[in-house]
Amino acid sequence: MRSAIRASLFDFSADPSHNAGALRYIEDGLLLIEDGTISACGEFAQLRDRIDAQVTLHDYRGCLVTPGFIDTHIHLPQVDVIASPAAGLLEWLERHTFPVEATFDDPAVAADAARFFLDELARQGTTSALVFGTVHRNSVEQLFQEAQRRDVRLAAGKCLMDRNCPAPLRDTAEGGVQESADLARHWHGRGRLSYAITPRFAATSTPLQLQLAGELARSRPELLIQSHVAENVDEVRWIAELYPDARSYLDVYDRVGLLREGAVYAHCIWFDAADRARMQATGTAAAVCPTSNLFLGSGLFDFRASLDAGMPITLATDVGGGQSFSMLETMRSAHEVARLNGVAVTALQLFYWATRAGALAMGWRDVAGRLEAGFDADLVVLDPRATPLLARRTARAGSLEERLFALIILGDDRAVRETFIAGRPAKPGAEPIQ
Numbered sequence: 393m394r395s396a397i398r399a400s401l402f403d404f405s406a407d408p409s410h411n412a413g414a415l416r417y418i419e420d421g422l423l424l425i426e427d428g429t430i431s432a433c434g435e436f437a438q439l440r441d442r443i444d445a446q447v448t449l450h451d452y453r454g455c456l457v458t459p460g461f462i463d464t465h466i467h468l469p470q471v472d473v474i475a476s477p478a479a480g481l482l483e484w485l486e487r488h489t490f491p492v493e494a495t496f497d498d499p500a501v502a503a504d505a506a507r508f509f510l511d512e513l514a515r516q517g518t519t520s521a522l523v524f525g526t527v528h529r530n531s532v533e534q535l536f537q538e539a540q541r542r543d544v545r546l547a548a549g550k551c552l553m554d555r556n557c558p559a560p561l562r563d564t565a566e567g568g569v570q571e572s573a574d575l576a577r578h579w580h581g582r583g584r585l586s587y588a589i590t591p592r593f594a595a596t597s598t599p600l601q602l603q604l605a606g607e608l609a610r611s612r613p614e615l616l617i618q619s620h621v622a623e624n625v626d627e628v629r630w631i632a633e634l635y636p637d638a639r640s641y642l643d644v645y646d647r648v649g650l651l652r653e654g655a656v657y658a659h660c661i662w663f664d665a666a667d668r669a670r671m672q673a674t675g676t677a678a679a680v681c682p683t684s685n686l687f688l689g690s691g692l693f694d695f696r697a698s699l700d701a702g703m704p705i706t707l708a709t710d711v712g713g714g715q716s717f718s719m720l721e722t723m724r725s726a727h728e729v730a731r732l733n734g735v736a737v738t739a740l741q742l743f744y745w746a747t748r749a750g751a752l753a754m755g756w757r758d759v760a761g762r763l764e765a766g767f768d769a770d771l772v773v774l775d776p777r778a779t780p781l782l783a784r785r786t787a788r789a790g791s792l793e794e795r796l797f798a799l800i801i802l803g804d805d806r807a808v809r810e811t812f813i814a815g816r817p818a819k820p821g822a823e824p825i826q
């Protein structure tokens with residue numbers, strides 16, 4: 393199946409934080425797509441001869457097309473927890489999150505959530521995500537089945553949690569890691585799916601479980617790793633009590649071999665210079681979750697110190713601690729959090745963190761996050777005239793940076809004109825009002 397997309401195109405060959413020439417922008421561009429993969433990208437005038445009668449042309453002149461958003465930290469079961477009131481992280485887990493997660497031992501519940509979840513990601517222009525299931529193996533199996541049916545590039549893992557949580561949500565050190573290994577054997581590399589070793593966080597795993605997770609990571613270097621770290625001051629204090637020998641919260645994971653390329657840690661707020669240096673040295677990425685951090689009052693990610701340390705940065709919604717599935721809204725929050733730390737991050741940085749940086753963090757260097765021949769045709773089509781206010785502001789925008797900045801500050805799912813997954817339009821239609 394062959395198709396083509398005509399629009400203004402942009403992507404990044406490198407990190408614009410450190411490389412002024414990283415942006416590529418083609419005002420009147422054409423993407424050629426064959427069997428879900430980009431086969432050519434360039435000026436419309438130069439590629440137009442390749443549009444023959446067998447090619448379906450999608451004409452999005454006036455819109456911007458870039459690689460689809462990659463959400464590097466999100467929880468499948470928390471679609472039903474989003475927007476729940478609580479005093480802080482630990483109370484929010486006890487009161488809202490754990491009771492809902494307990495219902496995911498029912499495959500029908502997990503399957504229903506997976507369908508909604510993948511629809512909502514596509515509605516927001518998000519084409520890939522790194523996802524926490526629940527402790528139940530079938531939460532991940534239902535999600536993988538649905539993602540495979542839709543041909544979504546997706547990574548997920550079952551939570552490892554063998555203490556400090558309600559009994560129905562508890563696995564065992566050996567049993568949980570064995571289940572993870574079984575799931576990885578079955579799903580990793582199948583279609584466009586990846587498996588992530590997923591200790592929930594150091595408080596809900598025993599030292600033995602973390603050690604076994606580290607051993608699994610060592611024996612399967614191709615697997616991803618995901619967890620939470622240094623989100624909230626109460627949590628950091630608790631971890632220090634549980635692991636008195638560790639130098640820091642991050643060190644708990646470091647000592648068992650859970651930092652490396654392909655490892656992604658959510659939050660990374662209460663870090664010191666040594667933590668940031670370890671993230672950089674090991675190639676471990678931060679999933680920065682600003683809407684969640686503001687919603688739960690967890691703290692402000694330090695963009696300046698993290699950039700100075702060369703720590704890999706990506707952006708994530710952290711639904712349901714996060715209050716939105718939208719990566720545009722997540723970028724806006726990231727901008728506000730950086731402002732509060734005295735840093736003005738640019739629209740180019742924010743788009744890079746929301747697209748290509750996520751692909752690199754997940755080890756998808758040669759397949760995702762670029763508009764290049766051989767890369768996945770996973771794309772978002774953004775409409776800078778989606779609302780009257782956005783259209784009015786865009787009309788006065790003098791540069792691409794200004795247009796993208798307006799999309800971030802004023803945009804939401806209305807600005808996502810279409811989402812392409814493996815070359816096919818995938819944004820769900822408007823739901824009928826009942």
Ligand SMILES: [Zn+2]
Nearest residue numbers: 620658710713
């Ligand atoms: Zn989270």
